[in-house]
Amino acid sequence: MSLNKPLCISLLAFLVAGCSTVGPLFKGGKGRKTAPSAQVAETPAVPVGQESCTPQADDLLSLPDVDPDGVRVVEQPCIEVRKNRPTILFGETESAHIRIPGRYNDPFPSSGELVVRLEEMKDEFCYPYDGKLISPFGRRGRSMHTGVDIKAVPNDTIRAAFPGVVRLSKYYSGYGNAIVVRHYNGIETVYAHQSKNLVRVNDVVEAGQPIGLAGRTGRATTEHLHFELRVAGEPVNPTMLIDTEKRDLCVDNTLYCYNRGGRIRVATRPLAVGESPVSTSTAYAAAAPASSVPATKPSVAAESPSAFQYHYVQKGETLSHIAKRYSTTVAKLCSLNGLNTKSILQIKQRLRVK
Incomplete structure (x- = not known):
């Protein structure tokens, strides 16, 4: 026994010192585990011609690229999310229709005048789709085209023009798959005919964020984006x-x-009381480019009453018929008589035509 005691002590010391080796052996490991050395993460190189999308300001976050379908890769530009946005939450009434009751969609202050300076919005704007204009805003025969049409490649990415909150996102009659975004100044943009919507009601979106894929759903003869401002x-x-x-x-x-x-x-430009813009906002008259708005408008009082010409409405006549008869436009008739194209004409009603 006296000879075995030192041997037992030596064997015990050997086993304690070799625990880190014995463990892996019993667990099927191939050798001793060593403490991992500290590693420095390498920053991936930025390809030539591409810039980093890292926000510089402390109050900005970066949105990751997301492919909602898992079908196609969406090339997403730098998108910056600004904190402290006003909270906007829409219910069923607000998300039911593109045009909703005024009490649910009134951006005006108590003065009834809202000024939107576009220069102040340039840092948070993205052209919704980089395509060719194929149809302008204005009249189409007897109907009114309430937006502009931009030709698109099927299933290409449609982007939000400004930051805002999605008010409507669903299939909507002739609009097909439609999206309405309420922006923080109260104005809204509409995107229609998508093959698929990528956002839902109450989603917060930033300028340039993908919101849909271009298509021809609804009343459309080709793939395009129908874009409206309201x-x-x-x-x-x-x-x-x-x-x-x-x-x-x-x-x-x-x-x-x-x-x-x-x-x-x-x-x-600012309008005088009672004055209607040449490029009307109500979309009820033919549109004119913003550059065609005159700097001043002649005073009605300065015109000679003898130069006025009137027409008395006959049964079955419309503003379009009357405008054609007198070689003028529906927009001019509306401006002279305080009407819009939805106004109902009465038989024997007197209209000023010149």
């Missing part, structure tokens, strides 16, 4: 907002929006 539900000529040739924001424009007794007017 103020208090009334469609406004989008070319007041975007330059469809340069595919950029009209930063030199300021939108002067008025709510006068429930009648919405928008122009790129």
Whole structure:
């Protein structure tokens, strides 16, 4: 026993010292585990011609690229999310229709005048789709085209023009798959005919964020984006907002929006009381480019009454018939008589035509 005691002590010491080796052997390991050495994460190289999408300001976050379908890779530009946005939450009433009751969609202050300076929005704007304009805002025969159409590649990415909150996202009659985004200044943009919507009601979106895939759902004969601008539900000529040739924001424009007794007017210059813009915001007359808005408007009092010409409405006549008869436009008739194209004409009603 005296000879075995030192041997047992030596064997015990050997087993204690070799625990880190014995463990892996019994667990099927191939050798001793060593403490991992400290590693420095390498920053992946940025390809030539591409810039980093890392926000510089402390109050900005970066949105990751997301492919909602898992079908196609969406090339997403740098998108910055600004904190401290106003909270907007829509219910069933607000998300039911593109045009909703005024009490649910009133961006105007108590003065009834809203001024939107586009130059201040240039840092948070993205052209919704980089395609060719194929149909402008304005009349199409007897109907009204309330937006602009931009030709698109099937299933290409449609992006939000400005930051905001999705108010409507669903299949909506002739619009097909439609999306309405309420922006933080109260105006709204509409995107229609998508093959698929990528956002839902109450989703917060940033300028440039993918919201849909281009398609031809609804009443459409080709893949395109139907894009609208609306103020208090009334469609406004989008070319007041975007330059469809340069595919950029009209930063030199300021939108002067008025709510006068429930009648919405928008122009790129201040309007006098009772004055209607040449490029009407109500979308009820033929649109004219913003640059065609005259600097001043002749005073009615300065015109000679003898130069006026009137027409008395006959049974079955419309504004279009009357405009054609007197070689004028529906827009001019509406302006001279305080009407819009939805006004109901009465037999023997006197209309000023010149």
